Amino acid sequence: MTRLFFLTWLFLSLASLLSWWLDASMQGVWVGTAVLFVAFFKARMVLMVFMEVRDATPLLRWVCEAWLGIACTAVIATYWFAPFSLPG
Amino acid sequence: MGERAPNQVEAGVWVVVLGELSVFTLFFTTFLYYRALSIDLFHASSATLSQTLGLLNTLILLGSSWFVATAVNALREVDRRRRALPHLAGALCCGAAFVAVKVFEYGRAFREGVNVLTDEFYMFYFMLTGIHLLHLVVGMALLGAMALHLRSALATDAEVSETLVGFSSCFWHMLDLVWIILFPLLYLLH
């Protein structure tokens, strides 16, 4: 358990360094998308491992996965397609 | 592995956590929407932020989350309960370091004559990080309360409050999670 937490922490820190390096060394909308994807993947790891959702009831697990899916789609879609005209 | 204690955080905690996450998602998309409306301005202003400080704060918060997770884990086993306190202290130090870096960052911005009214990017930057910082201070208060409670519970061999531990730790991880997404949005996207 402690080992798993340590590995997760190590992975998250390396992923942060990776997105920082990616952003510093390359340009373009794909880099931005990749950085956002990495961010949501990290968010998923925090939820599943640190917040122990993977041990939780199926309902909570699905709600969390649903939030991740919706949030990731909404953020990346806005990043790509905005400004769109809002209704009304 | 295998005989881990089940997740004991009560369901109500998730009302706060998922509620907060949903609203922060709304903040993120609002930011990206306004960013698309004046993309050059957002790029130019975002370039003035120090990515290094942002990265530093990301690493600090990740470290604090690790401290909190191991502290909660230690509480599950009676003979290791004592180890939870130094880990909580570590998390609190990380929280204080985060606040210090943020204050330094704000201070530098103010010295350069930049504030919340300078332009739209800075409005979002100061408001989003400010709201996050406000939550973080609440989170630190919760962790502090948890540490005090733990100290007296260990001294008298009493039960540890599940409510306080579950809520404080989940709230703290949520702050980390929000910052994980806030960091690329504000500091990295170019």
Next chain:
Amino acid sequence: MSTTQPASNLCPRQRSSHRIAVWCGTLFTIGLPLGWGILASFLLPPISPSATPQEVAAFVTEGGILQKLGLMMALACVGGLLPMSAVLGDQMRRMEGARPIWAQTQLACATLTVWLVSAALVFFAAAAFRADRNPELIQLLNDLGWLTFITPVSMIVFWMCAVGAAILSDRGEPSVMPRWVGYLSIWAALLSAPGFAAVLFHNGPFAWSGLLALWIPLLIFIVWWITLTVYLLKAIREEAGISER
């Protein structure tokens, strides 16, 4: 931490008055958006803080008698919050036991909310009262109205926190309200907080007409209120059940 539940003495007659008092809260939560927001058209859409004095004056002039009627309706309805908060305080006293500080905080906060919302409405009414005055003065009254309405979030935050704290400190079996309502209150408090930033901005999501200062706190207040109404009615029903046994 009394082991014996305080004697429940909600007789059928009291039960109906408690119910009526809970429903009075509806007056506030429906009457205010309906009167101020829709009839007086302050929410259709909200006037921007960056509007010129002439635009603000035109808004007030065009509002005419309907705007005044809407404001009157809202002014008449806001007091409905008080009976509801009395019932809420009564139930919170059951949660807290002998020395109920959160119940008292709650009542004070509800009272101040009613007072401040009324003050905001009076500023709008003063603008409508002499719509032909200097546009800059109309703008001043409009600013005062909106800022009084949006920015004093402190007591709303403490109100919601007090309710949350009381629900979460309830050690009785069965509890007066489900614990998630307590967590919902804390979430609502955190969400209502960004309103104070409306002092800073003339446009964007944190301005008084924006998503994060106006719409989300308004929506979350309504969600919170619906939840409290449902569970207050349930608590009254269950308490009456206990006393009949």
